[in-house]
Amino acid sequence: MTKVVNYISEAFHELKTNVTWPIWADVQRLTIIVAVFSIVFALLTWGVDELFVKALEGFFNILK
Template identity: 75%
Template sequence: MAKIGNYISEAFEELKSNVTWPEWAEVQRLTIVVAVFSVLFALATWGVDEVFAKALAGFFNWIKG
């Protein structure tokens, strides 16, 4: 158990002393970029799904019909 505590302690020390953290403005800007691309990717995925759903429905209606 002491090894786990030592590991966590060393990890926090590493984060405090050796990691270069970005400025708050950069974090906000990059968060907005990620959010916008996430929405665009979700819309693109939804669009492709709709196209394939309509194509399959048309195909099966053509077979049935």
């Protein structure tokens, strides 16, 4: 158990001393970019899905 506690303690020390954290404005800007990209990608995926649904419905209606 001592090894685990020591590992966690060293990991936190590493994060505090050796990691360069971005400034808050950069975090906000990048978060907005990721959110917008995620929404656009979700809408594109939904659009392609709807396109395939319509195409398959048309294909199976032809086979009837």
